[in-house]
Structures are given as structure tokens and as C-alpha cells.
Amino acid sequence: MSLGQSNNQDLNRYHQSKEQIFNESQIIEEARKDPGRFGILYEKYYRQIFVFVFRRVGDEDIAGDIVSDAFLKAMVALPKYEAKGLPFSAWLFRIALNEVNMYYRKTSRQRVVSIEQTNIGEMIAEAGGEKESEENRQLVMKLMSTLSPEDIHFLELRFFEKRAFAEIGEILGITENNAKVRTYRIIDKLKKALDKTST
Amino acid sequence: MSGYKFNIDPRPPKEEKIAEHRDFGKVMHNYKRMTNPLYLTPLYRYRKVFLGLLLVLVVSFLISEYGDEQKEELKKQKQDSIQKADSISKRIKMDNGGH
Numbered sequence: 001m002s003l004g005q006s007n008n009q010d011l012n013r014y015h016q017s018k019e020q021i022f023n024e025s026q027i028i029e030e031a032r033k034d035p036g037r038f039g040i041l042y043e044k045y046y047r048q049i050f051v052f053v054f055r056r057v058g059d060e061d062i063a064g065d066i067v068s069d070a071f072l073k074a075m076v077a078l079p080k081y082e083a084k085g086l087p088f089s090a091w092l093f094r095i096a097l098n099e100v101n102m103y104y105r106k107t108s109r110q111r112v113v114s115i116e117q118t119n120i121g122e123m124i125a126e127a128g129g130e131k132e133s134e135e136n137r138q139l140v141m142k143l144m145s146t147l148s149p150e151d152i153h154f155l156e157l158r159f160f161e162k163r164a165f166a167e168i169g170e171i172l173g174i175t176e177n178n179a180k181v182r183t184y185r186i187i188d189k190l191k192k193a194l195d196k197t198s199t
Numbered sequence: 200m201s202g203y204k205f206n207i208d209p210r211p212p213k214e215e216k217i218a219e220h221r222d223f224g225k226v227m228h229n230y231k232r233m234t235n236p237l238y239l240t241p242l243y244r245y246r247k248v249f250l251g252l253l254l255v256l257v258v259s260f261l262i263s264e265y266g267d268e269q270k271e272e273l274k275k276q277k278q279d280s281i282q283k284a285d286s287i288s289k290r291i292k293m294d295n296g297g298h
Contacts, residue, residue: 035227035230036227038223038227039223039227042223042226043221043223046217046221047217050212050217050220050221051211051212054211054212055206055209058204058206058209060212060213060216060217060220061216061220063212063220064216064219064220065220067220068220068222068225068226068229071226072226072229072230072233075226075230076230076233076234110202110203110204111202111203111204112203112204112206113203113204113205113206114206114209115205115206115207115208116207116208117207117208141205144203144205145202145203145205149202152203
């Protein structure tokens with residue numbers, strides 16, 4: 001089983017009913033008064049956050065440290081958390097992503113981008129390109145290597161992690177519409193690059 | 200050179216590694232340390248800090264005591280030397296007057 005498959009299993013857990021979100025908000029309220037109650041949320045989301053971070057650093061030990069810091073920051077910032085009808089996990093992912101960014105700023109290491117070949121094919125199709133070929137795959141990766149880390153976040157979240165635009169917006173701290181616009185702007189860039197090579 | 204390292208079809212993280220890092224107790228401990236800083240926590244709860252602070256206080260007290268003693272001694276010496284100088288000048292005056 002590849003990371004992509006296991007990640008999709010985790011993502012299915014993202015879609016929660018209103019009742020589940022309500023129950024979660026009650027646990028959050030309890031955790032605000034008694035930090036020990038945060039353990040329930042920690043146990044529930046630990047694996048998802050770990051996989052999310054691991055995809056971006058490629059090392060279990062580094063991921064473990066980053067995830068610990070992310071949960072600690074979440075606990076400290078919990079009084080400021082505002083529920084917006086989205087699962088609590090989106091907020092945790094945002095904190096984890098900030099921690100990943102901070103890790104790369106501190107260490108100036110090469111960023112790790114986890115990609116599944118099948119998802120590259122979907123990206124090519126989205127950009128209106130011909131069926132995936134080794135040449136196109138190489139081209140997409142070449143193009144991705146010229147993008148900013150912020151643009152890479154959009155592609156990772158949308159195409160390699162299959163997240164909804166509402167969740168992408170929540171993770172990146174922008175609106176759902178903005179997330180859509182920015183993702184398709186990157187896809188447009190990709191389309192232009194693919195068109196250039198095919199002509 | 201590209202700033203990214205592409206992991207194509209990466210393996211999932213090892214479950215035992217995930218379990219190894221999963222430790223809410225540690226996060227809770229760090230949370231308590233972060234939200235209850237040293238200056239808000241009774242000192243006796245930090246034995247090493249308490250002993251260190253006590254040692255610093257004792258040493259600084261001894262240094263100040265020693266300094267005071269030295270000052271007193273210097274003062275005494277100064278007074279003695281002034282008195283001596285006075286008595287010498289008096290004797291000289293007396294000697295001169297006698298002649």
C-alpha cells in the first residue's frame with residue numbers, strides 16, 4: 001500500500017456529519033477548561049497529522065518532533081480557536097503546515113514533495129493535456145520545481161491529498177473561493193507549459 | 200538546482216514509528232511547563248533551581264560580608280594613619296616651639 005492509498009483512508013475521516021462536528025466542539029469546550037481532555041483530540045487526529053507531516057518531510061523522526069510541536073501549539077492556542085463548521089482537523093493541519101514551514105526555514109534543507117504517479121496523470125488531465133506519458137510527467141515535475149512553496153501547497157492539498165477547496169482554504173487561511181482561484185491559476189501555468197511542448 | 204526533493208509513490212510511515220512518537224503525556228508535560236512558567240511556580244517544586252538560588256544567595260551574602268569587613272578595616276587603617284600623622288605633626292610643632 002502506497003502513502004497515497006493510506007492517505008486517502010485518512011482523508012475519508014475528514015468528512016464528518018454535523019452531529020460529529022457538534023460532538024467535537026463539545027470536547028473542544030471541555031478541553032478549554034481541562035487541558036487533559038485534549039488527549040481525546042490528540043488520539044483521534046495523531047495519525048492523520050503524522051501522515052500529513054511525513055509526506056512533507058519524508059522522515060518519521062523529524063515528523064514525530066514536528067507533530068509534537070504542532071499539538072503543543074494547538075493546546076496553547078485552543079482558547080483562541082473559533083469553530084467555523086469545519087472539522088477541528090483543518091485547524092490542526094494549518095498549525096502542522098506552519099510547523100513544517102518553520103522547520104524548513106530553520107534548517108534550509110531541501111523540501112520534500114510526495115507525489116503519486118496516478119495523481120500526476122489527473123493533474124495533466126485537469127490541465128487539458130494529453131494522456132499521461134513519461135515525457136509529460138517529467139515536464140510536470142520540472143514545472144513544479146519552479147513553483148513557490150506556497151503554490152506547491154495548493155497542488156499537494158488538492159491533487160495529491162484530494163482535499164476539498166473549503167478544507168484547503170481553512171488550512172491555508174484563505175477563503176474557499178480564493179483557494180479555487182489560486183489552484184486553477186497554477187493549473188493554467190501547467191497547461192501553458194504543456195501546450196508549448198505539444199506544439 | 201531545484202529546491203524540492205520529489206518522493207514518487209512514497210512508502211507510508213511505519214506504524215511502529217508512529218506509535219513510538221505518539222505520547223500525549225509528553226505534550227501535556229511541555230504544555231504545563233509552557234503555561235506555568237518558573238516565576239509562577241512555587242520554587243520548592245524545582246529542587247535544583249531552589250538549591251542553585253540558595254547557593255547564589257549564600258555566596259553573595261558572604262561576598263558582601265567580606266567586603267564590609269574589608270571596608271571597616273580600611274577605615275580603621277585610615278583613621279589610625281590620620282591619628283598618627285596628627286600626633287607626629289603635633290610633636291614636630293612642639294619640638295619647634297621648644298627651640
